[in-house]
Amino acid sequence: MGILAFEEDFKPITLSQRDAFLPFFVQNGSFTNGELGENKRMIKTVPPPARKNMHITVVEPRSKDDEARLKCMLAKYLDTIAQRVNYHIGYPVNIVYEHYATLAPLIRYHLNNCGDPFIENTVDFHSKDFEVGVLDWFAQLWEIEKDEYWGYVTNGGTEGNLHGILLGREVLPNGILYASRESHYSVFKAAHMYRMEFEGIETMINGEMDYNDLKSKLLRNKGKPAIINVTIGTTFKGAMDDLDAIIHALGECGYSHDQFYIHCDAALSGLVVPFVKNVPKITFKKPIGSVTISGHKFLGCPMPCGVQITRKCLIHNLSRNVEYIASVDATISGSRNGLTPIFLWYSLSTKGRAGLQKDAQRCIENAARLRDRFRGAGISTMHNENGITVVFERPRDKEFVRRWQLSCVRDMAHVIVMPGVTSEALDNFFKDLVQERAMWYKDGRDQPPCLADDLGPNNCYCPIHQQI
Numbered sequence: 001m002g003i004l005a006f007e008e009d010f011k012p013i014t015l016s017q018r019d020a021f022l023p024f025f026v027q028n029g030s031f032t033n034g035e036l037g038e039n040k041r042m043i044k045t046v047p048p049p050a051r052k053n054m055h056i057t058v059v060e061p062r063s064k065d066d067e068a069r070l071k072c073m074l075a076k077y078l079d080t081i082a083q084r085v086n087y088h089i090g091y092p093v094n095i096v097y098e099h100y101a102t103l104a105p106l107i108r109y110h111l112n113n114c115g116d117p118f119i120e121n122t123v124d125f126h127s128k129d130f131e132v133g134v135l136d137w138f139a140q141l142w143e144i145e146k147d148e149y150w151g152y153v154t155n156g157g158t159e160g161n162l163h164g165i166l167l168g169r170e171v172l173p174n175g176i177l178y179a180s181r182e183s184h185y186s187v188f189k190a191a192h193m194y195r196m197e198f199e200g201i202e203t204m205i206n207g208e209m210d211y212n213d214l215k216s217k218l219l220r221n222k223g224k225p226a227i228i229n230v231t232i233g234t235t236f237k238g239a240m241d242d243l244d245a246i247i248h249a250l251g252e253c254g255y256s257h258d259q260f261y262i263h264c265d266a267a268l269s270g271l272v273v274p275f276v277k278n279v280p281k282i283t284f285k286k287p288i289g290s291v292t293i294s295g296h297k298f299l300g301c302p303m304p305c306g307v308q309i310t311r312k313c314l315i316h317n318l319s320r321n322v323e324y325i326a327s328v329d330a331t332i333s334g335s336r337n338g339l340t341p342i343f344l345w346y347s348l349s350t351k352g353r354a355g356l357q358k359d360a361q362r363c364i365e366n367a368a369r370l371r372d373r374f375r376g377a378g379i380s381t382m383h384n385e386n387g388i389t390v391v392f393e394r395p396r397d398k399e400f401v402r403r404w405q406l407s408c409v410r411d412m413a414h415v416i417v418m419p420g421v422t423s424e425a426l427d428n429f430f431k432d433l434v435q436e437r438a439m440w441y442k443d444g445r446d447q448p449p450c451l452a453d454d455l456g457p458n459n460c461y462c463p464i465h466q467q468i
């Protein structure tokens with residue numbers, strides 16, 4: 001079967017960029033730029049163990065040795081996370097921060113973008129000029145004119161969802177929130193926080209919304225407007241809800257444009273979709289109200305952040321004058337991180353659309369290869385077309401799960417092939433899984449789990465279904 005000759009099957013990508021920017025390592029108690037030896041340590045096949053709790057406490061400074069002690073603790077922490085960076089394959093974070101060395105001097109300043117991005121602060125320490133540059137880029141991507149959109153750089157996808165759904169509720173105060181059961185937990189949180197009437201929509205086996213169930217619930221609730229959360233890249237299976245099918249369903253059920261509001265949660269795959277075929281385009285030329293992405297996911301940023309874009313004609317529903325900050329506020333949070341717009345601006349400007357397209361293609365191809373390898377090894381698996389998420393059977397050993405920092409739901413786990421997940425990391429992971437799995441199931445007393453219900457019988461290779 002040749003399952004261990006894996007290297008050749010993944011497209012190689014350079015590790016050197018990230019390694020060249022390894023964080024500070026300590027030598028003899030002082031910080032230095034890490035080089036050379038660290039690379040070897042990061043690429044070794046046997047993963048370093050999961051990091052242990054350092055049980056940090058705050059103690060009053062006592063002597064001048066204290067500074068060295070603090071540096072030492074920081075160094076230990078940095079060393080641990082630097083070693084673990086190539087084993088970060090279970091959560092959607094792009095850890096290629098090629099730009100952080102250039103931008104590091106910025107952390108000396110408190111940059112705060114409190115309030116409306118389009119209204120300058122009364123203090124100089126903000127980055128709203130960068131923020132508006134980033135927002136303009138996304139407005140262009142999602143086809144809405146500069147003078148017709150409003151948006152802001154959020155603290156992440158969750159804040160974007162909280163904002164989009166709140167705006168939907170303000171536009172349609174007695175609207176019912178519809179979301180598939182594979183939606184991110186922040187959507188259910190929004191329903192709870194805003195005390196909204198909620199309809200959960202069933203999903204298909206691939207994680208996509210079940211449009212027939214949506215239609216039957218839309219018809220049942222015909223007297224009330226609909227606020228619909230559309231997920232472009234579901235959290236666990238990476239499925240993309242079909243925006244066009246949802247708009248069509250609304251029309252078929254007799255909902256006119258003023259009776260619905262669509263929020264697109266594109267936190268995970270918003271920057272993959274523009275570069276793939278057969279997925280409905282996200283565009284404000286369609287009757288949508290808002291779109292959000294997470295900035296630290298596919299694009300990559302060392303701090304959590306996101307982008308939220310909506311229609312300018314709607315935002316007055318949330319805007320309030322705030323004399324204290326001499327601004328208008330329509331955001332969720334008060335103080336906002338002024339560093340993240342600069343990181344996003346820098347990432348977009350250095351990668352460009354061509355760079356993002358290359359990242360998307362490579363991630364999708366590597367995800368498909370990983371799925372094929374799982375299949376070849378008789379491991380239950382599923383991968384949505386154009387997706388970067390590969391779902392597979394939950395590893396039996398908790399230590400293995402922790403070692404590879406995997407997220408597990410029921411009997412499933414997943415790998416999310418982000419731009420920072422190298423072919424070497426996938427290779428090491430696969431080898432490790434195959435070797436360990438052979439041990440878990442060697443004497444036949446335990447069997448791999450059945451995933452027919454979660455992934456469909458065709459994707460299940462449990463002892464019952466592999467024989468069908």
Ligand SMILES: Cc1ncc(COP(=O)(O)O)c(C=O)c1O
Binds near residue numbers: 184186267
């Ligand atoms: C589909 C989806 N929406 C929203 C979020 C929340 O994003 P964040 O973690 O940036 O708040 C996630 C995070 O995984 C997600 O997968």
